[in-house]
Amino acid sequence: MDQDREQGSALDPRYDAAGLVTAVVTDHRSGEVLMLAHMNAEALAATLESGEATFFSRSRGRLWKKGESSGNVMRVVEARIDCDQDAIWLRCEPAGPACHTGERSCFYRRIDRDGPTLVRTIEV
């Protein structure tokens, strides 16, 4: 492990071979995990500058500001980075559903150990 990267105050993301880090988005009030996505250096810079979550869409191969078409932007309340700087945690205030299915969170199904099968969670 790189000691500076773990203990230092310099932002020095460890991008993978594709130039990406993983980003997890939670609702800053409820703590619910809303979605996972990826960021390249440009997406991270745009997120920090604008205060709105911006990712790199691997399927579209371009920068993707969350909510750019739906209006459901994610305002970043706090951004954190993990020990080895290859993962970002965004605590956000969501303007609407995180998931393209219309669900509040992309994680709308729990895995039941029997089967295993997927069971839709109750909206709370």
Next chain:
Amino acid sequence: MDQDREQGSALDPRYDAAGLVTAVVTDHRSGEVLMLAHMNAEALAATLESGEATFFSRSRGRLWKKGESSGNVMRVVEARIDCDQDAIWLRCEPAGPACHTGERSCFYRRIDRDGPTLVRTIEV
């Protein structure tokens, strides 16, 4: 998007080229994101069967039960999967710190937009 994968009740993870999905672990009480890791099919099966978070260590190239050496196992309270089934969310009861640095969470630094620089978060 695959409609069955998004709306169905069958567990059918969409593993990447390396045979992995991303897993995010939160403290089921506080909602704090504790760590991110990866799972292959064997790790996911072991997690569901044992009820304790098990990952695939990319650096060591083998199955890695969290806490196997430190004792800081993560008891899984609930496992969820996202819309396109390439990410897992484990809501856990941690037996100790999640991070190898001894921090409760791997995300112990926030990104300050000025700089940007990293600032250690206050333990609460």
